Each structure stands twice: as C-alpha cells, then as structure tokens.
Amino acid sequence: MEVTIVGAGLVGCLLACFLARRGHQVTLYERRPDPRPAGAERGRSINLAISERGIDALRRLGLDGEVLKAAIPMPGRMMHALDGELTFQPYSADRGQAINSIGRAELNRILLAAAALPGVRVRFEHRLTGLDERTGELRFGSGGTARARVVIGADGAYSAVRSRLRALPGVGFSQEYLDYGYKELTIPPRDGAYAMEPGALHIWPRGRAMMIALPNPDRSFTCTLFWPHEDLAALDTPQRVRARFAAQYPDAFQLMPGLVEDYQANPVGHLVTMRCTPWHVTTGEVTVGLIGDAAHAIVPFYGQGANCGFEDCVELDRCLDETGDDFAAALALFERRKTDTDVIARLALENFVEMRDKVGSRLFLAGKRLEHALERALPGRYASRYELVSFSTTPYSEVERRVARQRRWVAAAGLAAALLAAGLARTARRR
Template identity: 75%
Template sequence: MDDPPSGPPRGRAADDPPEVAVVGAGLVGCLLACFLARRGHAVTLYERRPDPREAGGGRNRSINLAISERGLDALRRVGLDETVLKAALPMSGRMMHAPDGTLGFQPYSADGRRAINSISRSALNRTLLEAADAFPGVRLRFRHRLTGLDPETGRMEFDTPGGPVAAVSPVILGADGAGSAVRARLQVRPGFDLHQEYLDYGYKELTIPAKDGDFALDPGALHIWPRGRSMMIALPNPDRSFTCTLFWPERELAELDTPAKVERAFAEHYPDTRGLIPDLAAGYALNPVGHLVTVRCSPWTVLGRAASVGLIGDAAHAIVPFYGQGANCGFEDCVELDRCLSETGDDYAAALALYEARRKANTDTIARLALDNFVEMRDKVASRAFLARKRVEHTLERVLPGRYVSRYELVSFSTVPYAEVERRVARQRRWAVTAGVLGAAAAAGAVLGARSLLGGR
C-alpha cells in the first residue's frame, strides 16, 4: 500500500484551512465540494464509481428528483440554480389517475403558480460534478472505494484499479449515501447509535416514451396512480419521456416473475398506461428492484486526536422519497455546514458539532413526514375526505395569506426548518379549531337572536 504524504500539501501554508476529504461524489458530495472550494478550502473528492462523464462510467439510479425551494436555495448560493432549472421541468400539482382512467388535478399551492421541478438524478449529478471540477481547489479521485478509516488520525485506505492506496486528511466528510462506508467505520465505535428502518416495499423503474414526438401525458404534473397497497408515479423529462416508478410490497413484486403476470397486473391496476409503455414485460425484467430505507444515526461527528470526521446527506439521515425532499434536505445540509463554518471561523471541529446540533431534529422530522406522505400518496389522495381537506386548506391560504400556510407549502416552497414547520402547522390547526368554534358560536348566537326578535313581534 502506498504511504500517505506527510505535512501540508505543496504550495499550502501550515496555517491555511485544512485540506478536506469528501467521500462520495454524488449529489451532496459534489455540492459540498463547491461550497468548501468557494471558501478557499482545498478539497479532494473520492468516489468508488468511475467518472460518470466518461464512456462506461456506470449507470446511476435514475428515479427522477423533485427539486424545490430548499434545494434551489442551496444551488442559488453557488450560482447553479439557473443552470439546473434549464434541465428541469416544473410540475405545479399532482395528476391523479383513477382505475377507470378518470383524471383529477390537485395543485400544490393555493394560487396554482408554485411548482416543484422534475430532473434526472444523473443529469443533476453531472452538472454538480462539472461545477466542482471547475474550482481550482478541487481534486477528483474516481474508482477509489473506501476500505479503511481511522478517525483518530484521519488515515483512509482505498481500493483502486492500480491497487490499494492510502491518504491522510485532518477533515473527512462522509457524503457517500445511505450505505455509507464512512458511517460503517464509525458505527463500530462505542456510543454510536444506528437505526435502519426498511420499508417492506420495493420499487421498479419503467419509462413512458414520447408519443408521436410529444409528451404522452401532461408534462406539468406529477402523475400518480394510487391503488391502496401500491402506487405508481411518473415524472416528465426534457426528451418528452416520463420516468415511472412502481412502488409495490416486495413480496408482490417478486411474484410478478413472468411476462404474463406483469401484463395482467398492469391491465388490472394501471390500464390507462398499457398503450404508453411498449415492451412492458421486457422493461420490467430489465430493471432491478430498489429498496427503501430510513437511516437515523448519532453522533454524526467524531473528533479524533488529529482528525474531524463528519457525516452529511443520506450518510447521516437517509429518508424515503415520498415527500420529494431527499436531495433538497441534503443540499440544505451543505448550506447549514457552510453557515456554521462562517460562524466558527472555519474551525471544523466546532462547526461540525454545531451543524449536527442544528440539523438533527429537522432531519428526524422530515424522515417521519416522508413516511407519512407515502400513506397519503398511496391511500388518501383519491379520497373525498382528503380532497375536501385540501380545498379547505387552499381557501384558508387565500383568505389568510401568510398567516395560514399548508404543511406541503412550508416543506416544499420555503426554507423554514422542518421541525419548525411541524410546530407552525400545530399552531395553525389550534387556531383554526378555535376560530371555527367561535365562528360557529357566533353564527348560532345570531340565529337565536333573530328567532328571539321574530318571536317578540
């Protein structure tokens, strides 16, 4: 194994900000590298996969992302929001597909003008990777799979095509996703707490191609086929296709093991898509089953004798995708860590501790909301009670602008901390119930008063 270099890198003074190792060149790792390089910090970005910009760079997961205000706020801070939005398509609401083919549109906001933005995960990753690579202080190291980490000294070991190599960094940030190799090296330490909650649902990706050169469905909506125990969603792409994701209980997905069974399942549950997905059975068989996990862990930060190690994004708090907040939440981590570095004078030990203290309650909250929203999308969005509640919410938002804001709008169209969103929604509901009771009492009093006047004549 190659020995790591000793002392500060050439050209860097001993009192310069420490060189940072970011493990994981996915969405959060690349954006984090941009934030840190903008601060003048040297960053080495390590990624186990090949460079996705090169031929044979590997196939990324391609469930489309829904980028909303939290993510856009982070991108805006490093000048990338307009670039990203050029490759995205706005979706201003949900389009519900009933079993009989009936369509129902549910706008996300009371005025119908706010939208979340559909974008390919792989396209966004390439954009962020190019942005990180453009900073002179960022070095990229692909095909480097982390196999060892000593949090005390900052020594890292990697498997590479050329054999094992080692490196040392005083700051190591694990941005390597839900299956984080950095977290795996931390969780063996005494006092590390890890909870992984697997949803007993899997997902399959499918594609609805363009039809006669145009979109086969309305591109301004996120399409949902809610079916109680299962559902399918579809998000638009700039090439006029839709990326579909089928969410079913894993046992039932496994039972769809022949072309005939796949065809029968779609004929029963999603009949209006049968003419839109050519070679359905072949596409179903081609794509693997993905798994859904919520990760909660603590602490996110380990301070060793000569190194500070931290977790960020899914490595610290993976969530299920049903609120469209996974990438948005990870991007918001980058904003908060950047803010903490400013407040602590680039002291990583202090900044990482502050960042965890501020973010943990918020990420725990959105993890729970994402699980709750799965039940809503799968079971409730087509119900009359749900639709009635949405109409009441939108009415209150129009009548009381700024005073009453729905949970969905606060999560998707603001940067109010997730935990504060829950507190605000609870206050609004208490106020609405009180106002409703007082209003009903006032109305009843008026009726009784009128009856009394009429009776006295």
C-alpha cells in the same frame, strides 16, 4: 484547510463547491468511474423533484439557473383513477409555484462540472474500504491510501464512513426498512410528443401500492412503482405483468410498449430510513463527519432527500461561518440540524400513506382546496405543510410547530363560527 469528502454524488459535489468558495482544498473520492461519459445505470435513473430548499442552496453558488434549465416544472399532481378519470391538484395556492423534475444523473453531471474548481480534485474509482478515525488514514479498494485531518462522508445511504463511526462506542444507529420496494419503468414519447401532461407529477394511488411518473426533457416519463415486495416478486411471468397492469393501471398500460422487458430487467430498490447520532467524531487532530444521506437517509415520499442534503451544505457553511472555519467545532455545531432531519424523516414516512391512498379521495381533495383558500385569504399567516416544506426554507422543525399552531387556530375559529351560528339561530327562533 485540506478537506476530504467521500462520495462525489449530489451532496458531495455541492459541498465541495461551498468549501472551495471558502478557500479550502478539497479532495473528493468517488467509488464509481466518472459518470459523465457513461450515463445512468439501467433502471436506476431516478428523477428527482427539486424544490425551494435545493434551489436555495444552488442559488447561493449561482447554479440554480443551469439546474432549472435542465428540469421540468411540475406545478401539481395528476391523479389517475382506476376508471381513467384524471384530477389535477395544484401543489400551491400560488399557481406559479412548482417542484422540478430532473434526472439524478444529469444533476450529478452539472454538479461535477461545477466542482471543477481550482482547489478541488476528484478521484474516481476510489471506493473507500477502511478509515482510521485516530490517524485519518483512508484505504481504498484499489489498494491505495490517503491521509486527512478532516473527512466528511457524503457517501450515501450505505455510507462506508458511517460504518466506521458506528463501530465506535457512543455512536447510535438505526435502520428501518419498509416492506416495500421500488422499480423503474418507462413511458416513451408518443409520436415524438409527451404521452401525458408533462406539467405534473402523475400518481396512480391504489391503496396499499402506487405508481408515480415524472417527465423527462426527452419527452419520456420515468415511472416508479412503490409496491410491497411480495407483489413485485409475484409478477414472475410476462402474462402476470401484463394482467396486473391492465387491471390496475389501464391507462398507463396502453403507453408502455416496453413494460415486460423493463419490469423483468430493472432492479428492485429498497426504501430505508437511517438514523445515526452523533454525526461526527473528533479524535485528537482528526475529525470525521457525515452529511446528506450518509447522515440521515429518508424514504422518498416527500421528495426531500436531495433537497435536505443540499440544505445540509448551507447549514454546514453557516456553521463554518460561526466557528471561523474550525471544522471540529463546525461539525459539532452542525449536529443541531438533527432536530430538522428527524422531522422530515417522519414526514416522509407519513406522506407515503397520503400518496398511495388518500390523494385519490374526494375528502382529501376538498381538504386541499380548503387549505389553498385559507392560504389565499390569509397570505403570510396561513400556509399548508406541503407549502412550507416544498416552497420555503423554514426549518422542518419550525414547519411542524407552525402547522400545529395553525391547526389549533383553525379549530378555535371553527368552534367560534359554530357557536356564533348557534347563537344567531337561537336569537332568530326567539323572535
């Protein structure tokens, strides 16, 4: 079957690999030039934390080794308090588990190289500008056209394929912007070495705002500020930038010689949750579907957007198995994944409050220690939500059901222990 994928980003490239393995002929249309020679755009390098769901998808294609070689494991969070105190909190009771920092551009480069397979063509500098879902005609900014019976939009949060679907009756869509933006900054190497511990995702929780930093193989860190838009806009002079960082992030401030230049030059990104339903439309012989961020863009606070998009590819591959490679039927079946993507969209929003505010509190850290103690005491029977989301491939909706069951069970066990203790105390008093 000939399949057209719009967008040669992370998910588009991985999907092309899955489809080529099934023997399909794939054409990828990408609006940008080939990113391999040019490198990342300024201030939009974005490191990603890749965890088990993404690794599992890569493993199925034999790509996990190469990706993990280019990544830096982060087994925990390092919290930076205002007074400079550092607290390391492992992500898992099993100290061997880690999420993995990798540059988005590097990951895209690896996946583009992997997609250079017989049966896969990549057309760079082809921005989709129009799509007729009845005839399968695609129109590009360059003036060119193409025709396809199966079109899959992997063209990201601001998908042009989704824009066409949205215009059709029966297709629902919503977008929810946070009042926050993000901006990238850099902590360069110091004397040729990492300026901070590289084996951690660093967080500066500051109540309603935060900064994080992820390590890069060149011994730098990419920092990302997640601040209310008005706070980002308020720092409009070098003095204000320096003063805010000296007051709020004093330890990092010492490590950022290019702070003012980065702050002034790097763009502000938006944080959005997009929901669309259904994700596919079949008209006669033509089927148009969505995958990855195009179908369900989420905010980045659970580190799951790309992981979830990679898992989409596994699920679509499974749907093709179940339907004998009938794309219209497979994309209809793939709609079942929405139950899971809705859950991770919600968890990602909730995790923002945890990261920017709660992770700094002693109560939060004590709760995490208790969770890890339960995980060690009850292996296979108790697992935290973070563990299940980041270090398993348990469907997101099942994660929620299991966490709710565990909470009821822990509450009941706590109540039973309290009643037992009260009973023992009464007996002791009578004696």
